[in-house]
Amino acid sequence: MINTKLIYLDNNATTKVDEKVLEVMMPYFTQYYGNPSSIYEFGGKNSKAIKEAREQIKEFFGANSAKEIFFTASGSESANMAIRGILTSDKSRNHLITTKVEHPCVLNLHKQLEKEGYRISYIGVNSAGELNLDELYNAIDEKTALVSCMYANNETGTINPVEEIADKVKSIDSKIKVFVDAVQAAGKIKLDVKNTQIDMMGVSGHKFHAPKGIGALYVKSSVLITPLIIGGHQENGKRAGTENVPFIIGMAKAAELAQSSLNYESTEVKRLRDKLENGLLSKIYNARLNSCAHKRVPNTTNIGFEFVEGELILLNMNDYGICASSGSACTSGSLDPSHVLKAMGVPFTALHGSIRFSLSRFTTEEEIDYTLEKMPLIMEKLTKISPFQKELKELKARKGII
Amino acid sequence: MWDYSEKVMDHYKNPRNVGEIENADAIGEAGSLSCGDMLKLYLKVNDKGIITDAKFQTFGCGSAVASSSILTEMVIGKHIDEARKITNKEIVDALGGLPPEKMHCSVMGHEALEAAIANYYNEEITFNKSEDIVCNCFNISKTFLENEIRNNNLKTLEDVINYTKAGGACGRCQGKIKDILNNINSETKKPQQLTKTQMIIKINNIIEQYIAPELRKDGGDVELIDVQDNKVMVKLSGRCHACNRSQLTLTHFVEATLKQHIDENIEIVQV
Numbered sequence: 253m254i255n256t257k258l259i260y261l262d263n264n265a266t267t268k269v270d271e272k273v274l275e276v277m278m279p280y281f282t283q284y285y286g287n288p289s290s291i292y293e294f295g296g297k298n299s300k301a302i303k304e305a306r307e308q309i310k311e312f313f314g315a316n317s318a319k320e321i322f323f324t325a326s327g328s329e330s331a332n333m334a335i336r337g338i339l340t341s342d343k344s345r346n347h348l349i350t351t352k353v354e355h356p357c358v359l360n361l362h363k364q365l366e367k368e369g370y371r372i373s374y375i376g377v378n379s380a381g382e383l384n385l386d387e388l389y390n391a392i393d394e395k396t397a398l399v400s401c402m403y404a405n406n407e408t409g410t411i412n413p414v415e416e417i418a419d420k421v422k423s424i425d426s427k428i429k430v431f432v433d434a435v436q437a438a439g440k441i442k443l444d445v446k447n448t449q450i451d452m453m454g455v456s457g458h459k460f461h462a463p464k465g466i467g468a469l470y471v472k473s474s475v476l477i478t479p480l481i482i483g484g485h486q487e488n489g490k491r492a493g494t495e496n497v498p499f500i501i502g503m504a505k506a507a508e509l510a511q512s513s514l515n516y517e518s519t520e521v522k523r524l525r526d527k528l529e530n531g532l533l534s535k536i537y538n539a540r541l542n543s544c545a546h547k548r549v550p551n552t553t554n555i556g557f558e559f560v561e562g563e564l565i566l567l568n569m570n571d572y573g574i575c576a577s578s579g580s581a582c583t584s585g586s587l588d589p590s591h592v593l594k595a596m597g598v599p600f601t602a603l604h605g606s607i608r609f610s611l612s613r614f615t616t617e618e619e620i621d622y623t624l625e626k627m628p629l630i631m632e633k634l635t636k637i638s639p640f641q642k643e644l645k646e647l648k649a650r651k652g653i654i
Numbered sequence: 655m656w657d658y659s660e661k662v663m664d665h666y667k668n669p670r671n672v673g674e675i676e677n678a679d680a681i682g683e684a685g686s687l688s689c690g691d692m693l694k695l696y697l698k699v700n701d702k703g704i705i706t707d708a709k710f711q712t713f714g715c716g717s718a719v720a721s722s723s724i725l726t727e728m729v730i731g732k733h734i735d736e737a738r739k740i741t742n743k744e745i746v747d748a749l750g751g752l753p754p755e756k757m758h759c760s761v762m763g764h765e766a767l768e769a770a771i772a773n774y775y776n777e778e779i780t781f782n783k784s785e786d787i788v789c790n791c792f793n794i795s796k797t798f799l800e801n802e803i804r805n806n807n808l809k810t811l812e813d814v815i816n817y818t819k820a821g822g823a824c825g826r827c828q829g830k831i832k833d834i835l836n837n838i839n840s841e842t843k844k845p846q847q848l849t850k851t852q853m854i855i856k857i858n859n860i861i862e863q864y865i866a867p868e869l870r871k872d873g874g875d876v877e878l879i880d881v882q883d884n885k886v887m888v889k890l891s892g893r894c895h896a897c898n899r900s901q902l903t904l905t906h907f908v909e910a911t912l913k914q915h916i917d918e919n920i921e922i923v924q925v
Contacts, residue, residue, distance in 0.1 A: 561691065563715035567666060580690065580715070587792075587815070587822030589690065600688040604713075637672050637719060639694040639711035640687065 257573035259619045263459075264406050264436060264552060264610035265577055269502070270461040276505045277463075280498035288495050289486070298497050305504035312507035313453060313470045314444035322469045322487045323500050327435040328357035329480075330454030330469040331400075333491065334431045335361055337477030338398050338452075339370075345397035345427075347371045351383060352595040353407075358400050358433055359591070371395070380545040381410035381596050389420055398429045403437035403453075407579060407592040407608055408543030409552025411437070418449040429475060435459055439510035440517055440549040451475045457499070461612070462506035466499035513613050522550035524620050525611050529553040531624040536631045537651045538644060542598050542606055551611040554579070554593075556602025557631060558647060559640040565607055568630045574623055579606040601643070658716060659750035665720035670727055673709045680734075682770025684762045689792045689819070691718045691759070695725070695766040699774060703734045717749075717756040721763040724748050729767065738771050740764070741805065742817075757817045761802060788834070789820035789827045796834060803838050811835065853881050860915045865908055869894055876908060884919045886912060900924070
């Protein structure tokens with residue numbers, strides 16, 4: 253790295269642990285290390301701490317009861333626990349509905365279930381990344397067990413109308429269960445699960461300034477799931493394994509902080525995101541907005557830089573200390589570009605050069621200004637290397653820049 | 655984050671010879687925009703056949719740009735027929751190595767060079783005929799795959815994906831790729847024509863290296879007596895000699911090991 257500056261605009265990948273979160277966690281490593289299941293006070297009081305944390309996470313989900321909250325180790329585990337848990341508790345139905353733009357933890361689980369004999373309907377999206385709702389409702393049949401749909405998309409930030417989907421699905425067949433992967437919505441928009449017909453919802457701590465390795469699953473009290481991990485009685489018998497006390501405490505604190513900054517997210521974080529987005533689109537002629545959905549989480553923008561490849565862009569951004577993600581094939585080692593952008597029909601001129609910028613409440617105006625200053629320099633350098641000079645020239649002319 | 659060498663980083667940060675040569679004597683292209691990487695190579699060749707200038711334009715990742723950039727440096731000053739001998743392995747070596755998943759970037763460089771030289775001589779490019787496309791995602795032909803498998807001694811599906819990208823997206827052609835690999839690798843396993851003396855030395859080496867040490871652990875031993883065509887006469891000694899499972903040892907271990915290392919047709923005869 254040329255530069256020791258760090259401009260972290262990849263908060264949908266993971267976030268910095270809030271200092272206040274770390275602070276409340278620390279005593280639980282070396283001071284209060286007792287097992288919550290132990291009978292003596294030294295362990296038993298950790299059980300009380302977990303109970304309080306569960307209350308806090310209940311508030312975060314907007315759930316009715318803390319009994320509906322289960323701690324897990326990740327968003328992926330929450331999704332697996334919910335989806336597998338439903339299927340094994342009711343074997344009479346063998347059809348599942350999900351979307352083409354889910355996170356791999358849901359999408360690849362469905363591909364696996366397909367191999368195990370389930371029928372799956374994968375629902376498409378329009379060019380803004382919005383779900384084809386009619387396609388979803390039409391896919392429902394008498395064997396449909398579950399509809400799984402993400403709350404907000406990790407790559408584009410597009411928000412799905414999950415409450416409306418749950419209402420409609422239940423009106424067609426009240427026995428169908430609805431799982432919502434809320435990993436990218438939690439901490440960015442308000443969750444209010446008790447006023448919806450959603451049956452299960454998963455979140456992941458490290459996306460809202462808790463550490464990696466802790467997540468939670470909401471399961472409506474009337475819904476029965478079979479556990480994935482069998483063993484002790486922890487988590488009401490739904491998830492065995494000694495509770496990860498410090499991380500549970502940390503996630504609860506992170507949830508509290510996230511909830512109190514929701515207003516800041518929807519105003520200040522959104523203002524900075526819009527400044528970045530508008531700035532990039534106006535300063536860089538080969539930039540196009542990939543996600544122009546009507547409803548988006550306030551921190552995310554996905555910009556396609558036409559005729560330039562994404563990994564090369566990220567490497568050049570890295571030289572300025574700017575961190576972001578790409579939907580390009582080259583960055584992941586897989587050779588296929590982003591399944592989300594492909595499903596949206598992003599033209600292949602921009603598909604491989606798509607960059608996701610994701611902000612957090614720690615992003616500053618100065619960081620956005622710096623990024624807006626450097627990105628045009630990077631693009632000027634990289635468009636010169638591109639073999640598509642004629643196409644770039646035409647693009648420039650179309651945008652009225654000579 | 656990729657583990658790129660210093661040289662790769664230097665070349666994508668400061669790519670050499672970027673651009674277009676007007677009135678180029680040869681132009682070669684490889685890859686496409688939809689496939690995620692593409693390279694256009696321009697050569698200026700003097701009347702003695704020496705490449706006096708080379709420029710490139712690349713759409714691709716860091717290692718694609720680095721491969722293109724170093725390729726231009728490698729060809730400038732070379733006779734066009736010398737340049738033709740450059741392999742993708744030489745591009746990789748010049749870059750101080752590439753991550754396995756990025757080997758296809760060097761292959762693309764080599765492919766563009768071949769295309770440019772074919773263009774110089776007005777030859778038709780022999781690979782990537784549309785009629786025998788194996789991988790539809792990346793438009794890769796059987797001929798091209800066979801060449802790359804042979805030239806780079808590729809053994810597994812993963813190797814083929816890393817070097818050519820074929821099979822790396824939707825995965826539907828992976829079965830076909832495995833068949834091509836099997837065909838080529840079974841060809842290369844065909845017995846080489848060795849003289850009897852060479853054969854005896856080779857068998858003795860394998861016995862000493864892989865077989866005898868194992869038998870000696872159990873207090874046995876083996877000795878090579880003679881070789882006639884594909885028949886290998888051996889004598890078991892020590893505890894192996896008296897062991898009632900010695901026939902099993904011979905076929906499952908001694909014969910199998912020799913087959914694996916030398917020739918599928920070897921037959922063991924106990925004397």
